[in-house]
Amino acid sequence: MTSSTYTGPAVFGYETDKPRRVASISVHTSPLATLGGKDAGGMNVYVRELTCHMAELGLPVDVFTRRTDPDTPEILEICDGVNLISITAGPPEPVDKNQLFELLPEFAEQMALYSLRTGVRYDVVHAHYWLSGWAAHLLKRYWNTPFSLMFHTTAHMKNVVSPETEHETQLRSLIESKLVHLADSLIAANPDEAADLIWREHCDSAKLCTIPPGVDTDLFRPLDREACRRELGIASSEQMVLFVGRIDPIKGLDTLLDAANYLKAHGSPARVHIVGGDFGVDGAPVGPLAGLAAVAEERGITDSLVLWGSQPQNRLPVFYSAADVVSVPSRYESFGLVAVEAMACGTPVVASRAGGLIFTVEDGYTGFLTPIGDGTAHGRRIFELLENEELRRSFGRAAHVAASRFSWPAVANSILHVYERLAEGHRANLCCEDEIFAGAV
């Protein structure tokens, strides 16, 4: 791959009221990382899609990530107008997320040096996740560039639904509270997250916009169920429940196993297909997927599970279209791309009543919402859908229409408006009229 050519002015101290180039920061994970692994999922998709749609609107973007491999070229083109810049900060190898904070001063310094070296000036910084937010804050030592921050999840939102052993660090909570006030703009993915930032963190609502991610409706569309099943080697008569995502406790896989137990105990022959996680060279699951397989074996439900490992995103429409029901049993989702991707493919979703899912899955119309962590309720709703083809069809049709609200061009336009307001010097009233969640709150 080659880097895309920068055509804008390469000067410093040049005042403008329109952004000409954006620096997007994703320190801990690259938008080109393999999806469905431990640390690569919705945020990676978000950064890739948003930046590429932004470039289509005429605004080029450089995405900065931490180098994890000495051989990665400094600049890689993600799409026309968007470059991925690998910044060396700390060892050029994977480092645990919790060890990255101390590398952020070096990361910010190296970003500033990169821009000096290449003569590129940025008009807006868009940071993703708390680590990148802190890097954006440190960058203010070098540039007086406004920054917009999207947390994707917050420690608070995660901790309230997680056992203490899985709690996020106090450092993360502390930094997130500071960043709410340090950032020039905040973007929340759903109305609940926005309310939390305002009422718990006392965020200035004038700088907060609620803009959900989008879904690629060209890729995620209903495909012929039988053809998809043939491609996957799944019998037409099989009752197929599908889970797609990272194998992480926040995804509620314990609830999914409880639901699989419920199905089995009620005589359902359904199988639960799990897309996500890794296999070793010997073909056996490794890491968190191995843990899941071990728990399934203990419970005697191994036969009800099919483990696929992570799949390239462009193959997922085949899985969604083949499935009878998609299960999203997460303890928390900032948005929950998987639910909306499945809906776009015309497949009903059974999801937990958590975070963004409350606003995307319409209970009793496009799918069902069940209490967080309640495997019996989750299993019962899946069972109900598996047993009722007419209900599945009607939910699937409604789901397909509902998902079309989340279009990337609309999302990119809303965020472009925020960038323009920031570049013009505004620090309030940053949002354009956002209709996406209208009627949802």
Ligand code: UDP
């Ligand atoms: N995904 C993928 N391959 C996989 C598993 C997941 O491409 O094997 C993608 C999926 O299409 C979705 C994203 O990863 O776009 C997961 O996003 P979501 O918001 O559901 O979860 P997050 O990872 O943000 O918690």
